[in-house]
Amino acid sequence: MKIALVGNQNSGKTTLFNLLTGTNQKIGNWPGVTIERKVGKIKDLGDDLVDLPGIYSLSPYTVEEEVSRKFVLEDKPDIIINIVDATSIERSLYLTTQLMELDTKVIIALNMADRLEKKGIHIDKEKLAKEIGTDVVIISALKATGIEELKNTIKKYNKQKVRSKEIFKSDIENEIINIENELKVNRFMAIKILENDKLYQSYQKGIVKNSRQKLEETYKMDIEEIIANARYEYIVKIKNKSTTITPIKETMSDKLDKIFLNKFLAFPIFVVIMFLVYYLSVGVVGSFTVDWISDLVKNFGEIVRECLTNLGASAWSTSLVVDGIIAGVGAVLGFVPQLIILFLCISILETTGYMSRVTFLLDKLFKKFGLSGETLVPFIVGLRTVSYTH
Ligand code: GDP
Ligand code: MG
Secondary structure, X not given: OEEEEEEOXXXXXXXXXXXXXXXXXXXXXXXXXXXXXEEEEOOOOOOEEEEOOXXXXXXXXXXXXXXXXXXXXXXXXXXXXXXXXXXXXXXXXXXXXXXXXXXXXXXXXXXXXXXXOOOOEEEOHHHHHHHHOXXXXXXXXXXXXXXXXXXXXXXXXXXXXXXXXXXXXXXHHHHXXXXXXXXXXXXXXXXXHHOOOHHHHHHOOHHHHHHHHHHHHHHOOOHHHHHHHHHHHHHHHHHHHHEEEOOOXXXXXXXXXXXXXXXXXXXXXXXXXXXXHHHHHOOHHHHHHHHHHHHHHHHHHHHHHHHHHHOOOOHHHHHHHHHHHHHHHHHHHOOHHHHHHHXXXXXXXXXXXXXXXXXXXXXXXXXXXXXXXXXXXXXXXXXXXXXXXX
């Protein structure tokens, strides 16, 4: 069997293609255009699979649409797998409504299942399948879930194509059926002919013009708009029937983000936090610990000096130990509490995620100087180093 993958850009066609075919694929170009053409065989099943260019409709406006449309109309695949980003079905089903009008069997693969729960979206696939009138499978091409079910649905295929649901209001529907019967064409072509599609100019007969005029007068719109609006109305209806969105509970972290990353508060809060870090590590608390440690070292030195003198050590060796070693180590030791406090502060900011958020926040500002927001950490540490040397 010949199977085609059809869907919007970034819906996951190539990911699914690679998953289904593995290494069993050939890459080339579509004839006459520099658009990548991937064909392969589905593992286990052996059916031919084609990855078609991403499209939003079957109108011949873009090169991608032209290539995909030509393939589904002329190469006549046995099955179209219509891959749909399940997190935004409204946008994707526009193409689906058109595919359903072809004579080809369509399987709808709702992709990105792994992202649904996080977004609080629940899709009742049985209801959706019933509304649209074809098989619906929920998959994740990335996480490789639902693939067996997809393969089983492909295996189940039989040649009978059920006529697509009537999605237009009865006056439009009647004109479509009329054209189908009069011109002996299928539903897809009848709609395209009614729309005055450039591919079917030779079919433009009196009865088509009459139908078009009648509808345009009733709806006070041009025919393409009438058809597009009707599709959207239908999509909203079936989406509402099959999808529920539970508002995701705001976590504590979301609430804090709202405050810390608020458009107006973010920068003042950042300044306050940075001041606190500075205050704790270098400012009053810091210099307090420096004084405290240097007093401690001084007292310890005096005790050692007294001991050494009592033991009868020479003046120079006492001085070497007390003024050299103890005072020297003490001077370095004096900064240790400051460094501990500084790194403690930085690690708190990092583990709470504030640092990465602020990095993002500062990106714009830092970019002005040719730096990225990630420069923040060396920037802060550098600032401290500067203040130590003063
Ligand atoms: P194409 O334009 O339709 O060929 O889409 P791609 O296969 O190139 O996928 C577009 C992006 O969506 C890539 O970053 C994929 O990793 C991602 N993607 C594809 N399928 C899934 C999925 O099931 N779940 C998630 N989370 N991401 C996916
Ligand atoms: Mg692709």
